[in-house]
Amino acid sequence: MALLSSTHSRALVQPNRVAIRGTRTIVCNALPEFKVEKAAAAVLASALLMCPAALADLNVYEAAAGGEFGIGSAQQYGEADIQGKDFSNQDLRRSNFTSADCRKANFKNSNLQGAYFMKAVAFQTNFEGANLSDVLMDRSVMNEANLKDAILERAVFTRSDLGGANIEGADFTNALLDKTQQMALCKYADGINPVTGVSTRKSLGCGSARRFRQASPSNPEGPQVSESDKEAFRATMPTYRE
Template sequence: MALTMRRASVARPAVSSRSRTVTVQASAAKHLGAGAAAVALAATLSLAGPALADLNAYEAATGGEFGIGSAMQYGEADIQGKDFSNQDLRRSNFTSADCRNATFKGSNLQGAYFIKAVTFRTNFEDANLSDVLMDRATMVEANLKNAILQRAVFTRSDLKDAVIEGADFTNALLDKTQVMALCKYAGGVNPVTGVDTRKSLGCGGQRKYKASYPSNPDGPQVQEDEKEAFRKTLPTYRN
């Protein structure tokens, strides 16, 4: 008798009508087969509609990843010919995006992701591409005139016939064969950093070439002010 009374005294958790609906739909789908399961799933997802709408509205108001309004998402997007001129796009994601003939002239793209992106004839003139990950990207005939490319990663990328007059490649990572190809016509001085393009690429003799990469302990090292500039681009989480 005592055991029975104790069980009766335990309060059962409240079950909302929505939870009952979802449970009934899931149970019905289990017995009615795949076709009914699809119908039940659609009905279940419809119940979450208002909640998802509220979440999307919140994310849109937030303006970017980790609360950084500049971190836009264009991964695998088709943005051919789009105009992104003079925008703050730091740490934005363009991974595997089709950026052919798009324009990023004068934009701040520091720390952005262009991994495997197609940037054929894309205009990056006067853009800040410092710390950009652009490995395995197709950059054929891209316009990098006067662009800042410090510490950018271009490993296994194709920069054939890219315009690099006045571009600053200081401490950037490029394949040796790519550097040799660019050095055949590299020239100019970056108007912002004052760095000679050929010098930033390490064009010249073999000894000078070997000493021009940060991976070489005898080569140039990243300065403290450059490290601090990179730290300032790191996410700031909301309190």
């Protein structure tokens, strides 16, 4: 049971009762099930308002880390209007662009591994040469987006619209797309990714229904993440304890 400072009294909270004593301490937490006597309720409520400092002590590691977004490469742009903004050549791993309006924004050659783009509007957005592996981009509007030479391994595009997107040299290995979207992209897919050396048509499973059915982000036979990439990704995670 934790005790927190107060200038009024001490309320000892126990199951089914609250005791008021004339000291300078009040209990902020107790067993989950109890009934607070009316006489003690006001004192207990007012003293709880004085708990932030103590609660910060209880969460010192979380407070120091500052949360998932805004730490290291993970930035927060959820629902933001970032039309035409330049994010090129940046480390934006695990960043959040959920429901963001990023029309005509520039992410050329940026590292967006594990980023969130669910429900984002990416009309004519430039992702040329970007690392979009493990990105969640489902239900996104990506009409006429530039995905030339982008790495899209294990990315999720379910219910997304990639109509008119430039996918020359893009690597979709083990990416998750709707069947109709995959067929539409295969009509003009071409090129080889300059980094992975994988053919765009092969990564999309064009002309092979069996290969498409087998492709999934969890396919153990697909390309695996290198140890160096794993270590670099872990380095962007908040540190709670030394």
